[in-house]
Amino acid sequence: MIGRLLSLLAVVLACAAAQCGPASDAKPRAAEPEERLPPDQRDAHALGRELFELVDRAVAYRTSHRGRPAASITQMGIESLTPATVRRVVNVHREPVVTVAFRKPEGREIVSCLGDSRVLEDASMRGGRFTLMCTSRSGLQRQMEVGVQPER
Secondary structure, eight states: HHHHHHHHHHHHHHHHHOOOOOOOSSSSOOOOOOOOOHHHHHHHHHHHHHHHHHHHHHHHHHHHTTTTOOOGGGGOOOOOOOOEEEEEEEEETTTEHHHESSSSOOTTSEEEEETTTHHHHHHHHHTTTEEEEETTSHHHHHHEEEEOOOOO
């Protein structure tokens, strides 16, 4: 795990030193308006935004507590319930796995998504895009790509 973090840090530092990224006159990728996305992608994007933030906070908590992960979302100082979602964290070999689910899944195509620290690495390497494991209303699980949409 430390090796993965160090390699990610090395990539970020190398990119910064080489001044990677869009030129000042280049347009950054624009997010596709959510109303134009299919319902399942819209649901996954909503859950993905929240999940990304929670994974980032869980990894930061583990780092600042000498490798000890938080036992719950509440221990990280975050509410486990919002008006729209339920948030959970479990630790698998000290790796936080975060789940975000809609409290009222009626009318939703995707009811929950989960991810671990790989979403942070994925987003940093793929311009803000990352892959989550999401559960549909029927119970079927599938990988879904969320984050910044490329221009079309």
